[in-house]
Every structure is written in structure tokens, then in C-alpha cells.
Amino acid sequence: MIRSMRWKGAAFTVPFQLGFVFLYLLPIGYAVYESLFTERQSGLGLGGATTEFVGLDNYGQGLTDSAFMNSILRVVLFACVQIPLMLLISLLLALFLDALTSRVASRFRIVLLVPYMIPGVVAAIVWVNLYSPDVGPLTAIGKALGFDWNFFAPSMVWPSIGNLLTWHGIGYNMVIIYSALQGVPRELFEAARLDGASELRIARSIKIPFVRGALVLTGLLSIIQMLQIFNEPALFRNITPQTVSDSFTPIMIIYNQAFNAGNYNYAAALSVLLALILGLASFLFYRLTSKEAD
Amino acid sequence: MTLTERTTERPEVRGVRRLSQPDPASRGRGGQRFLLVGLVLASAYSLFPVWWLIVAATKDRTALYQSNGLWFSGWHLWDNLHQVFTYQDGIFLRWTANSFLYAGVGSLGGTLIALATGYGLARFDFPGRNAIFACVVGSFLIPIALLTLPLYLLFSATGMVDTPWAMLIPCLINPFSVYLAKVYTEATIPYELLEAARIDGAGELRIFCSIVLRMMTTGGATVFLLAFVNTWNAFFLPLTVLRGKENWTLNLGLYNWTGTRLESGIDLTGLVLTGALLSIVPMAIMMVAMRRYWRTGVTLGALK
Numbered sequence: 001m002i003r004s005m006r007w008k009g010a011a012f013t014v015p016f017q018l019g020f021v022f023l024y025l026l027p028i029g030y031a032v033y034e035s036l037f038t039e040r041q042s043g044l045g046l047g048g049a050t051t052e053f054v055g056l057d058n059y060g061q062g063l064t065d066s067a068f069m070n071s072i073l074r075v076v077l078f079a080c081v082q083i084p085l086m087l088l089i090s091l092l093l094a095l096f097l098d099a100l101t102s103r104v105a106s107r108f109r110i111v112l113l114v115p116y117m118i119p120g121v122v123a124a125i126v127w128v129n130l131y132s133p134d135v136g137p138l139t140a141i142g143k144a145l146g147f148d149w150n151f152f153a154p155s156m157v158w159p160s161i162g163n164l165l166t167w168h169g170i171g172y173n174m175v176i177i178y179s180a181l182q183g184v185p186r187e188l189f190e191a192a193r194l195d196g197a198s199e200l201r202i203a204r205s206i207k208i209p210f211v212r213g214a215l216v217l218t219g220l221l222s223i224i225q226m227l228q229i230f231n232e233p234a235l236f237r238n239i240t241p242q243t244v245s246d247s248f249t250p251i252m253i254i255y256n257q258a259f260n261a262g263n264y265n266y267a268a269a270l271s272v273l274l275a276l277i278l279g280l281a282s283f284l285f286y287r288l289t290s291k292e293a294d
Numbered sequence: 295m296t297l298t299e300r301t302t303e304r305p306e307v308r309g310v311r312r313l314s315q316p317d318p319a320s321r322g323r324g325g326q327r328f329l330l331v332g333l334v335l336a337s338a339y340s341l342f343p344v345w346w347l348i349v350a351a352t353k354d355r356t357a358l359y360q361s362n363g364l365w366f367s368g369w370h371l372w373d374n375l376h377q378v379f380t381y382q383d384g385i386f387l388r389w390t391a392n393s394f395l396y397a398g399v400g401s402l403g404g405t406l407i408a409l410a411t412g413y414g415l416a417r418f419d420f421p422g423r424n425a426i427f428a429c430v431v432g433s434f435l436i437p438i439a440l441l442t443l444p445l446y447l448l449f450s451a452t453g454m455v456d457t458p459w460a461m462l463i464p465c466l467i468n469p470f471s472v473y474l475a476k477v478y479t480e481a482t483i484p485y486e487l488l489e490a491a492r493i494d495g496a497g498e499l500r501i502f503c504s505i506v507l508r509m510m511t512t513g514g515a516t517v518f519l520l521a522f523v524n525t526w527n528a529f530f531l532p533l534t535v536l537r538g539k540e541n542w543t544l545n546l547g548l549y550n551w552t553g554t555r556l557e558s559g560i561d562l563t564g565l566v567l568t569g570a571l572l573s574i575v576p577m578a579i580m581m582v583a584m585r586r587y588w589r590t591g592v593t594l595g596a597l598k
Contacts (some may be wrong), residue, residue, distance in 0.1 A: 117574065121549055279435055
């Protein structure tokens, strides 16, 4: 009877298993398979294309493709600046909220979460227009203050996109950190206060170490998202193509290879490479942060 | 507007603090003021783009380009709405319906599958259970491009590209939903209850449908809400698998409208902004109405 019950339990997961095979495993296998081939035009391009097995050639090409490697480097560098900054602001806001009464805190929390309710593409549309010298108020405000900033200048792209991502992300990250803070036993604070610790000291020595796990998690999620960034730069490119090139981020390159150059095999190889890099980055980040904890 | 509201609340704040937190003495008035100023600034930063968007949706083209962006100038909201809904034979309405269809039906199916899977993983011990769970967690690391490009090829081989199926089918399988459903099952469904039902002679399917699903209303609502938001916000998948205008989502349509100024010289900025505001409305209503659910969802999913 126990045995039959086990299989009934397994039956509940069958729809998911089937779907997972067809929508995850099969596509990944197909991408790996495709990445081992290439399409060659015959001599004059008249006889149509032939598909040839080329082994790992596409991967070799990808690893030496300066546009692809540059895009990865660009995104990684950007991640190293934007993610710590965003998490620092989120942490500060979470600590601020934690120091207030829950009623006041919950009002602020709702307000600070408003950006999270807005779809990424719409957030990008709003900010691109805020940045725009034609419609946006920021250029005029800058002029009034004596700054002559141009958010569409190529050198300003990352600050512009970084601000947009930070705006969109702080609320969400703050909620995760804040709920971790709520789990800190309140007696610890009482004890520390009795010992004469200042609020700043309590934040530094008790609260921040306690929410370390939440910070690692939000950091990891942000890294995964950042390496795959596509929507925001694509929207920028749609409005000011001179600011953002079509090989700005890894996914933009993959999309162009697949749908504009028609080079599916190469695009498949690049997406496998990106998956490996993503796995490696997550692993390194996890190791690095958990080592420090010891 | 909100700024003044916040600051006038402060005296009341201190009174409440003393009641709920017995030890406010160690925190100076200056410190408290510093915290509130910081939070008010952060709130202003969070809200001003939305404020600007609302103001922009009420302006005609001249005012949009020439008046102060942060304050009203004329009232053309109804004209703008009329334009958004009638432009290109009302394609905007079609996109809205599509977004609701994909997000609504896709998330409903995905939630049911996820609840069944989560229940199976959490309350039964069968060979391969750990392997399934490893797949669920491992798939968080798979870049979207690695799945979407081959899916596009598979869908085009089966003639499903550019049909609603190309959006609906991928939504049915959502590993994050499964993960949440497992966590919620562990938290809400006691083993003893299942045993009691079995002794009473209830079949496993009956137990799932009439006990588990009913007890999982809160968890299920959270899973549904997060999946809905996820699909509503999706961009890369629809961009890849939907070609014809009539199947697009709101996001894709708005993205396309932003590009027309450079492509064909038609400036749709006013329409885009009004449309952008409209596309936030369902999200806002849903988030506020289901606040209780998604707050637990966001935090539970993050902490486990």
C-alpha cells in the first residue's frame, strides 16, 4: 500500500515533468546540438546552404569574438558598480524602516514599492522620456542648476541605465532585506542598549550581520538578471540608436545573430556560453560570500 | 503633496512609538528626523517618475514638448485616451486583451500544475524526487536566451510561432512557482490530516482537489499573482515568438510605438506615455487588492 501511494505522489508531478522535458531539457539539448553545426553557402550562393558539423568551432569563435567578450566585460563591470550601490541604498532604507514603528514603516514601504509594480519595459519608457532633451524635465532642471548634462550621450548610457535599474530595484530588494531584519530577535537590541551600544553600533554589529543571507540572495538574483540585461538597452536603442550599439549586451548580440543575421548555430553556441558564464559567476559569488562568513 | 503629508505625521509618530516600542529613549530626536528625511527623499525619488507620467498623459503634444513636465498644462486626458484606443483601428485594446489572456490563462494553468507538483514533492517520498527538485532550483540559473531561441525553432517547426500558444505553453511550466508551492505546502498541509483523510477512504486525487487545494488558497493566490506579474512584464519571449501585430502584448506594442519616430517619422510619444500609464493600471489594482498575498510571497520566496 505504501508503495502504491508513493507512485500516486509521483503522479502529481507528472505534468510538470513532461512540461519540463519539452520546455527546458529539449530546448537546451537542441541548442547544444545546433551549436555544433554551421550553415555554409555553397560556392556562388546558388545551390542553397548546406549544414555542416563543425564540432566546437562556434565556441572557439565565440570566445575570440571581441564584440561578445566586450559585451560581457561591459555588463560585468557595470554589475560591479550598480549592484553594490543599489543594495547599499536598499539596506539603508530597510534599516531606516526597521527603526520606525511598524505603522509608519508600512506606509513608507508601500510608497517605496511603487516602482516595483511597474513593468520593466514601461519603467524604461518612462525614464527614457524623462532623460529626453525634448520631452523630459531633467535637462531643463539641469540647466537651471547650471549642469549641461546629456543623458543620451554615449558616455552617460551606463549612468542613465544604472539609475533606471536602481530606481526599479531598490523597493523590491529593500522588502527582502527588511523582512530579514524583522526576524532579528528584539532582545538582542535591548541587551546591546543596556550595554550602552549606540543605534549605529547596533545596526553595524547586530543587524547587518544578521541580514547577510538576504544580501547574498539579493546580490545573486541581481547578478543573474544583470548578465541577461536586454529590455532597457533595447528600448534605449529604439529611441536613440546612436547611444546604444546593437552589440551592447550579450543577449542583444545573441538576438541579433539569431534574428537579424540568421545565424542560429552561432547564436546557440553564444547562449550556451552565456549560461556557463552565468553559472560560473553565481558559483564564484556564492563561494566568495560564504567564505567571508567563516 | 505626499511630502507635506509625511512631515505633518511626525508628532503622532512619536506618540505611537512609545506605545509599541518600550525603549525609544536611546534614540535622539535628531536621529529620528534624519531617518524620516532619508525616507521622504527616497519616496520622492520613487514617485516622481510616476507623477511625471500622470501629468504627461493629460497634455496635448504642444504642452508635452513645451510646458514644465512636473505640472499640468491644459487637460487633454480624454483626448489622449480616445487616441490611444482608436489609433490603428484600436489595436491597443487588442494588445490589452492579449496581455490579459496570456497572463491570466497562462498563470492559472501554471499555478495548478505548480500546486500539484509542489504538493507531490513536499508530501510524498518517491524515487527521483530530489532530482526533480534539483531541476527546479537549477533552472533559476538558465539564461532566458538559452531557452527562448530553441523554443522559437521548435515552435516554428510545429507551426505555433505567432499564435497565442507560443506564449501560453511556456507559461504553464514555471519552476519558481513550483518552488513556492512546495514551500507553502510544507507550511500549511499537515501529514496527520492527509493520513486521516486516507483512513476515511478518500482517494489521493480527491484529497488533493477537496482538501489540499482548499487549504492552499493563500499560497495559490500568491503563486498566481507572481506568475501573472511575471507574464504581464515579459518582453523577450513575446518579442521572439510573436511576429504579427495582432498577437502582441502591451509591452511589445508600446515598444514598437516608441520606435516609429525614427523608423517612419511619426511621433507617437504622447500615445506611448498615455498607453504606458494605462498598462500600469491593472498591475496597480492587482497589487493593491492582493497586497496581503504578494507580500508573503516576495518574502517567503526570498528567505527559504
